[in-house]
Amino acid sequence: MIVLPFVFLVVGFVLLVKGADWLVDGASSVAKRFGISDLFIGLTIVAFGTSMPELIVNVIASVQGKTDIAIGNVVGSNIANILLILGATALLSPLRVQTSTVRKEIPFSLLAAFALIVMANDVFIDGYGVSELGRGDGLVLMAFFAIFLYYTFGISKNKNPVVEEHVDASRATWISAFMAIAGIGMMTGGGKLAIDGAVGVAVMLGISDSLIGLTVVAVGTSLPELVSSIVAARRGKADIAVGNVVGSNVFNIFWILGLSAVIKPLPFSEGMNVDLAVVGFATALLLLVVHNGHMHHRMFLWWKQRDSFRIRAWEGVVLLASYAAYLGYAIWRG
Secondary structure, three states, X not given: OOOHHHHHHHHHHHHHHHHHHHHHHHHHHHHHHOOOOHHHHHHXXXXXXXXXXXXXXXXXXXXXXXXXXXXHHHXXXXXXXXXXXXXXXXXXXXXXXOHHHHXXXXXXXXHHHHHHHHHOOHHHHHOOOOOEEOHHHHHHHHHHHHHHHHHHHHHHOOOOXXXXXXXXXXXXXXXXXXXXXXXXXXXHHHHHHHHHHHHHHHHHHOOOHHHHHHHHHHXXXXXXXXXXXXXXXXXXXXXXXXXHHHHHHHHHHHHHHHHHHHHOOEEOOHHHHHHHHHHHHHHHHHHHHHOOOOOOOHHHOOOOOOOOOEEOHHHHHHHHHHHHHHHHHHHHHO
């Protein structure tokens, strides 16, 4: 049936999003019951939970040999996280950005983009061989992730952690444990359906796996971040949205792409360099938007002095317009 791939895709995304919600809710509740700190829950369960859809999709894509979807999913998710999600969230409420996010975490995200560009371009750098993310590259990316976790735990000692408000510590432990296990099962099944649906849609429309990964799959697996950011903005907690998105981007490159490459080396087409450049551009644009100060270069004469570390509504429009331009280019190219 013609509509079947689209049904698979939609059902897969629903299972991914709901599964991530159940995993975070159930696991957080179990952790609270055992007296585990909010800090540990926030840095591990909640952070990993919102990145699980990307992880599940990438692992399945790597095992199936759909490497274009695996790379496109991470690259496209990182672009969508900054330009689409933060842009849309800023339209609802000005986003306050913590100082450490501006000075350390966003630059760390830039480092992730730069490291990926270098590792994925063996032919250009060495002049021979095949460009791919090999198992060695994957291990290096995962080592960077370990450093990022160490840094995160270090700075969090002086901060009040943010944990989902709906966590219910009074729920029966077995129910919470069931929710967490069921969430993982839903995401696994949803990831399989999403990949099968995405491949089917690509074949039907005559477009590449890479384009599907960069657009449809990437936005679909970013839905947990989109929902959590919008909910936070509507609850007056928009200051956490930027940190969550930046952290998710670091997770995506260092952890998810690293693990995917360890499972199976990921061949890299040089056409994806444009998309990697957009990841770097989006991260740099975010740094410019939130940075307090005058931009003297003529390209940025329209940039004005702004409140310290905020993304305001009109700046959200700039981010959304940038995403629309990129999306148009990706569709035209694909």
